[in-house]
Amino acid sequence: MKDFVNKLYRNHALIYKALLFICATVLIVYLFPKSGKFKYNFERGKPWQSENLYAPFNFAVKKTDEEIKQEKQTLTQNSILYFKVDKAVETSVKNAFKTQFKNAFPDSIPALDLDNLYTSGKIIIEELYQFGILNEDYNFPDNKIVALLENRVEKDKVLFSNLVKQDQVVSVIENVLSNQQLLQYKKNFVSLFFDLIEPNLVFDKSTTDKVLQEEFSKIAYARGRVEKETLIISKGEVIGGNKYQILKSLQSEYESQVWAKSSYYWILFAYTLLVALALLMLLLFLRKYRPDVFENNTKVTFIFFNILLMVFITTLVVNYNLKYIYVVPICILPLVLKAFFDARLGLFVHVITVLLLGFVVSNSYEYMFLQIIAGIVTILTVSELYKRVNLFISVGQITLIYIVAYFAFFVIHEGTIETLKWETFIWFILCGLATLFVQPLIYVYEKLFGLVSDVSLLELSDTNSKLLKALSNKVPGTFHHSLNVANLAEASANEIGANAMLVRVGALYHDIGKMKNPAYFTENQSTGINPHDELSATESAKIITNHVIDGIEIARKNNLPDRVIDFIRTHHGTSLVYYFYKKEKEQSKEVETSDFSYPGPKPFSKETAILMMCDSVEAASKSLKEPSSSKIEAFVENIINKQIEEGQFLNANITFKEIQSIKKVLKHKLANIYHLRIEYPE
Structure with missing residues (x-):
């Protein structure tokens, strides 16, 4: 027993590395998606390289994101606006008009004219409150359909142009008085109604949004169905248009289907093998080419911690919204490792990490190519990290490489720049700015791990x-x-x-x-x-x-x-x-x-x-x-x-x-x- 304990003590550093290796593998696999991966790689506009593909099961052909977006835009444009009507306001205005009418006009006016003026005032109020007066200026198209709600019950549907804006009150007064040939009393009416008229229409945003969402929920996300054993694409056939969408639908269905327990465990086992293989290569590299780092458990822990951190952050972003994937500053990893160790080790760890992240993101080849090229640029450009200007220059070069490489990939995939999403370039700029966080991060690492940069x-x-x-x-x-x-x-x-x-x-x-x-x-x-x-x-x-x-x-x-x-x-x-x-x-x-x-x-x-x-x-x-x-x-x-x-x-x-x-x-x-x-x- 004593010999066994002594042997354990002599090999404690190696045992620690083995435990670290196992824990890192388990954590990374835990963060990975637990579905299978589609076994075919394909790109729009390129020939199908594999054998003839037949549908392995029945599946629906999904609409493209652009088609769904277009349908939602059409529904939004044709949606009904809901406004709450306060009927009490009209009654209140009419009562106030009766009491204040005589004060607005002098007694010298003949009685017949006064009767005509009183009648005209009532007509003005009727005109103004026929559909209602808006409480503020809303920027909606005139041809939008508006539903008027009284006590949450729909009473009428009109065009938005029929509703009276507050700055249109004077024109309504003018229109009624001209018909009655009483325009000389315009100032009196304007003065009278200035204090009397109150808006009675309020936009009901919650009801409008709720109805619109109900319409969205009725959208069909599929446009057709492919039956089992149907030929999807032949070998050598160019992937484009509908074929591409059918393949994307098959890929999505394949990766999202519910896996049997046995399949799930096989997939988990396969992921574990691949992750363990990648981390094993890293340990072998350290043992052969960086023995001083390999012998230092703190340094090995530091390297594994950084890999785990990058996988964790990337997984969080992917789960939140995939479009922000390029905001994650992966190039911080080679910067940090170069600051504490050397360029060769920094690049090797960066490549291993990017290979692992290829399991997490879609378009893995494009993502890995961009990140590896950016990592190489990072290693080649940052020579003296303690000089602030060098870091800013390097971040600028990294951002430029991201933009150029992404632009090239987009043109290859789409064959045009007309549909280029320029907002993606903003994500690359934000990624560059996030990379500047490497300086305070290095300081934190020095305190946590006792390293020196x-x-x-x-x-x-x-x-x-x-x-x-x-x-x-x-x-x-x-x-x-x-x-x-x-x-x-x-x-x-x-x-x-x-x-x-x-x-x-x-x-x-x-x-x-x-x-x-x-x-x-x-x-x-x-x-x-x-x-x-x-x-x-x-x-x-x-x-x-x-x-x-x-x-x-x-x-x-x-x-x-x-x-x-x-x-x-x-x-x-x-x-x-x-x-x-x-x-x-x-x-x-x-x-x-x-x-x-x-x-x-x-x-x-x-x-x-x-x-x-x-x-x-x-x-x-x-x-x-x-x-x-x-x-x-x-x-x-x-x-x-x-x-x-x-x-x-x-x-x-x-x-x-x-x-x-x-x-x-x-x-x-x-x-x-x-x-x-x-x-x-x-």
Whole structure:
């Protein structure tokens, strides 16, 4: 039992990856559609490539979306508008007219004329309220049919043009008075009715919409039927018009039919196999080409989490409305992975994710082509994500690629641009804007997963930061040495294509441990007194080697990322403090090399190997007397060759060719630093 537990413990990282793999597969399959996929691929205007297709069962031929839309437009145009009529308003106006009529006309008017005026007023009210007065100006066509509702009961149907708008009241008054030859009293009537007339018609939107929806529900979504064993299309026949719609109807019916329990489980099993295969390819890629990432469970979890997130968001959008599918910023995935890892890994994960999403979306080939091309453009264009302008330029290029590729696909499918849906381009622009969210997302990921991006490295390289300020104040000599090493390391990294930003930051912080005992390091001794004179060689060596341990402690207290701490741990590897080792050996023949060796480990990446070379060369270069080109070349060769002989770079993935390139850079840089000057006369 104990052996079994020990075996589990030794393989806990592999077991964790297996569980992560299983959980990711199950979650992705759970998000997938649970119906079958139509086994034929076809496009409008292209020949049918498969064998003759006969109807496998009876099915209805569905109308196209355009046909349904046209029917709905026709129903909307012919729909009836419903208005509520308030009869109490007309009664109220008539009563008010009786009481206020005499006040509107002077007593000097003859009685006969007054009778005619009173009669004309009643006629005006009858005209105005024959069908009613609108409470506001509605923008409906004059030929629309209107149903008048009184207490929710339909009383009459008229044309909308028969209803009186409020600005038409004066014209009605004029029309009645001209017929009665009483136009000279127009002002009196206008003044009288200005206060009396009130609208009595209100648009009943809820009833109008309800009736329209009832009409919509009566629409037949099918136009014909295909019987079982009927020939649908022959091999080589061009797919177009009605044939295309029949095939789309068969595909829809095939994918939406109710599956038997056995079929359902077979489909689920098949989906699981395909998803597991895709994720397995990703793990194999990491194991073969990115072993450092594969061994780090946090990084593997981070990659799987991002894949799951993209599948989840895409599935949500597809379930809500498929037309918004291109708003999902899939290109955030390669951007994020490139920021934390490298371009090759970012592109590989992006392709795997897009292949998985092909099961979720319709027109999967078109979708996958667009997303893979956009991902490639993302990887090729974004070189330095911490520079904001680069991100904006890249987002612009991604959006342009989306638009161009979609336009090309649309023309291929439709053969014309007349029916092009320009609103789709707006979705691509929104997708580009959503991609800008990558910056805050990277910050969140850094905090959640403890990863380091170039943006964080840029912040850490600021010499005004708290820790580097303390380094420059407490140990100015060490700080100056670190700056020189940073410049040499950055130039070397650029020469061989390593991460220049990472190695620069590592160089700036690699000697922070010297802040604990600054006087014991020669670059900080300004008084001429050397405290090592009072110590034994063993004690001195211990103080010197301890600056690595002290540096790690200081780094952890200041929350420096592990990638930066790696430079502190490895910048001396397992090399000897040779000066004190030799001094001790002169006094005693039996010397333990472990007492004079740095704790290690040896450098395990190109960047940490570069720092080790640059640190040793820069520190030792201070001892050069009367430097010349030949001396500098021999000096650099000796130091780095000695490190190679000691096997310091065996764990680093650095080649001899790259080491030669680094030597060349160091020689050139040191030659510039120690260039000879002519003596100027005093």
